[in-house]
């Protein structure tokens with residue numbers, strides 16, 4: 674399998690964003706996780722009239738991936754209209770599995786806004802090792 678480029682992963686996140694269910698915020702988010710084995714799993718935000726059941730795109734992709742047997746991630750791309758950064762809950766959810774993963778933030782046209790790592794977005798994070 675050819676390695677997935679950053680731009681390919683961003684394109685997958687844009688594709689994922691097309692399914693976003695966003696009647697309340699109209700803030701479209703797409704995410705694409707790249708597993709260590711080279712698989713790409715996408716997600717979008719899915720909102721709810723009760724507000725708190727809303728799930729972010731990153732966690733949609735994460736639960737899809739984990740439920741399909743993937744637990745090790747090399748990277749995640751997140752796309753929004755303004756290159757927005759993952760919320761704290763999503764940072765924590767991703768940190769559980771791969772704190773070193775690359776994080777690509779881009780806009781809905783595919784322009785890269787920031788390339789960073791999860792460890793940089795969640796310094797001194799609380800992880801599984803804390804409970805060993």
Ligand code: THU
Nearest residue numbers: 698700702718729730759760763
């Ligand atoms: N949202 C995400 O999908 N990911 C984030 O990391 C931040 C926020 C969604 C949740 C909600 O549907 C909309 O963006 C506005 O908060």
